[in-house]
Amino acid sequence: MADATRPTIKGRFTTCELVKREDLTEDLVKFWIKPAQDYTFKPGQYCTIGVEGIERPYSISSSPDEEFIELFIEIVPVEHGGHLTPLLDHQKVGAKMTLRPRAKGIFVLQPDFKNHIFVGTVTGVVPYISMLRKFLNDPSWPEPVEGVARKDYQFHVLEGASYLDEFGYDEELTKLAEENDFIHFYPSVSRPTEERNGGWSGAEGRINVLIEDYLEKLGLDPKETCVYACGHPQMIEDVGARMESTDYTFIEERFWKDDE
Numbered sequence: 001m002a003d004a005t006r007p008t009i010k011g012r013f014t015t016c017e018l019v020k021r022e023d024l025t026e027d028l029v030k031f032w033i034k035p036a037q038d039y040t041f042k043p044g045q046y047c048t049i050g051v052e053g054i055e056r057p058y059s060i061s062s063s064p065d066e067e068f069i070e071l072f073i074e075i076v077p078v079e080h081g082g083h084l085t086p087l088l089d090h091q092k093v094g095a096k097m098t099l100r101p102r103a104k105g106i107f108v109l110q111p112d113f114k115n116h117i118f119v120g121t122v123t124g125v126v127p128y129i130s131m132l133r134k135f136l137n138d139p140s141w142p143e144p145v146e147g148v149a150r151k152d153y154q155f156h157v158l159e160g161a162s163y164l165d166e167f168g169y170d171e172e173l174t175k176l177a178e179e180n181d182f183i184h185f186y187p188s189v190s191r192p193t194e195e196r197n198g199g200w201s202g203a204e205g206r207i208n209v210l211i212e213d214y215l216e217k218l219g220l221d222p223k224e225t226c227v228y229a230c231g232h233p234q235m236i237e238d239v240g241a242r243m244e245s246t247d248y249t250f251i252e253e254r255f256w257k258d259d260e
């Protein structure tokens with residue numbers, strides 16, 4: 001049996017242990033990992049884990065003040081080109097994986113803006129969960145900036161999925177939106193007529209198509225608003241194009257390249 005921690009990768013790495021996993025659907029799984037050494041990150045950043053020398057980056061959904069690092073992973077089957085995820089799918093609680101010692105990424109909260117429009121597809125919601133959890137857990141975060149008071153922040157999570165069982169954090173986001181008038185959750189399914197979406201009564205259609213209407217209804221000042229897009233490259237491309245000739249600030253995190 002292969003040793004998951006064997007040093008087939010170059011450079012510095014540590015290990016982590018899979019302490020919990022939750023399978024949401026056939027191809028969506030949540031992992032909670034425990035790093036073997038102290039691990040720090042900013043909400044929105046990603047970690048890099050590996051098995052058998054194959055490494056991939058994963059955005060972190062937990063807040064930095066939580067005990068374990070939480071990940072939300074889509075398994076890409078081997079026949080669709082998946083490399084690491086088919087191996088991750090076989091990891092059992094207690095398994096050891098490699099972990100690069102430093103979190104990376106600049107897809108983080110932009111504190112200069114009052115309004116934060118978080119757009120994501122399925123696993124693309126992950127960085128926003130970390131930001132929201134941190135914001136709610138830690139009244140001293142983010143560090144104060146001139147011109148925007150913390151109490152003025154408004155968060156809008158727009159999440160798109162093909163099916164209602166793919167949202168991953170819908171219960172948490174629904175609850176957060178109910179409990180906090182500055183958090184809003186707008187999930188949409190793109191295949192509303194399919195049986196798997198039976199009982200769905202929320203928004204319908206691709207989230208990238210719905211965003212303009214959503215923004216128009218809010219009537220926010222674009223100069224005070226940052227639109228974030230994370231996940232599927234085509235969704236990001238489209239949202240970016242829609243924001244191009246506007247005064248909204250737009251930032252993105254692509255999980256893979258379109259031509260892959």
Ligand SMILES: Cc1cc2nc3c(=O)[nH]c(=O)nc-3n(C[C@H](O)[C@H](O)[C@H](O)COP(=O)(O)OP(=O)(O)OC[C@H]3O[C@@H](n4cnc5c(N)ncnc54)[C@H](O)[C@@H]3O)c2cc1C
Nearest residue numbers: 056057058059072073074081082083084085123255256260
């Ligand atoms: C900054 C960053 C953060 C990321 N965070 C996450 C995360 O939180 N959760 C997550 O599941 N993935 C995330 N990814 C993608 C992840 O790194 C892997 O690429 C993905 O898990 C597939 O790994 P793989 O080795 O099985 O396949 P790869 O060899 O990486 O890719 C094989 C093929 O799968 C396609 N592909 C990759 N990811 C997906 C996907 N999610 N859905 C459909 N097709 C895909 C690619 O086009 C490629 O053709 C992130 C990527 C980046 C760059």
